[in-house]
Amino acid sequence: TQLLEQSPQFLSIQEGENLTVYCNSSSVFSSLQWYRQEPGEGPVLLVTVVTGGEVKKLKRLTFQFGDARKDSSLHITAAQPGDTGLYLCAGDQDQAGTALIFGKGTTLSVSS
Amino acid sequence: DTGVSQDPRHKITKRGQNVTFRCDPISEHNRLYWYRQTLGQGPEFLTYFQNEAQLEKSRLLSDRFSAERPKGSFSTLEIQRTEQGDSAMYLCASSSGTGPEAFFGQGTRLTVV
Numbered sequence: 328t329q330l331l332e333q334s335p336q337f338l339s340i341q342e343g344e345n346l347t348v349y350c351n352s353s354s355v356f357s358s359l360q361w362y363r364q365e366p367g368e369g370p371v372l373l374v375t376v377v378t379g380g381e382v383k384k385l386k387r388l389t390f391q392f393g394d395a396r397k398d399s400s401l402h403i404t405a406a407q408p409g410d411t412g413l414y415l416c417a418g419d420q421d422q423a424g425t426a427l428i429f430g431k432g433t434t435l436s437v438s439s
Numbered sequence: 440d441t442g443v444s445q446d447p448r449h450k451i452t453k454r455g456q457n458v459t460f461r462c463d464p465i466s467e468h469n470r471l472y473w474y475r476q477t478l479g480q481g482p483e484f485l486t487y488f489q490n491e492a493q494l495e496k497s498r499l500l501s502d503r504f505s506a507e508r509p510k511g512s513f514s515t516l517e518i519q520r521t522e523q524g525d526s527a528m529y530l531c532a533s534s535s536g537t538g539p540e541a542f543f544g545q546g547t548r549l550t551v552v
Contacts, residue, residue, distance in 0.1 A: 331481075357539065358539045360539065360540060360541075367546075367548065368545050369532075369546045370530070370543045372542060372543075375540050415481050415482075417481075417482075417541075425487065426472055426474075426484035426487055426497075427484070427541055428484070429474075429481030429482045429483070431480055432480075432481050
């Protein structure tokens with residue numbers, strides 16, 4: 328059973344389009360992190376959301392944490408080829424230093 | 440470069456051989472994590488250290504796997520008698536402990552032939 332479900336699994340769009348990827352769970356998380364990973368590399372942290380309902384913006388990326396702290400979304404405006412990669416959400420259940428739980432990721436391909 | 444460093448980046452080994460990977464965390468990060476990632480999956484937790492103490496191990500970590508962090512700085516992950524199913528990307532991450540964020544190294548890609 329996957330604790331964090333990400334959707335869609337794959338997304339292929341044209342440059343300039345908008346997109347949203349989702350990270351859902353039946354469990355409550357103390358925080359959620361979003362990472363971006365390129366082939367053959369480790370995940371790179373994009374953002375951490377901690378408060379229910381929190382919205383954070385990183386240039387063209389908007390991250391939202393659900394009110395109940397069970398889900399999160401990542402919205403990309405005017406996607407560019409450089410946005411191509413694997414987007415991973417990861418949840419932290421107790422902030423006691425135990426490991427992050429990862430979803431399977433959304434593979435995004437943006438073509439010009 | 441003050442990020443997490445992993446060595447080697449790539450390792451090809453024959454089935455049955457032992458391999459060891461090294462991770463150097465961000466300086467002063469007291470938490471260190473090992474994850475394994477296979478194609479199409481997110482990283483799966485293997486084990487976690489706070490300073491030199493190994494505080495948590497996943498049931499994914501069979502008896503053939505052992506990890507150490509002898510002085511609370513760098514860590515090693517050893518796999519004995521490798522099997523083809525061990526082929527994966529092995530990722531190391533570190534955390535300061537003041538927040539939930541973990542910062543990853545570039546990983547070690549293991550191929551068992």
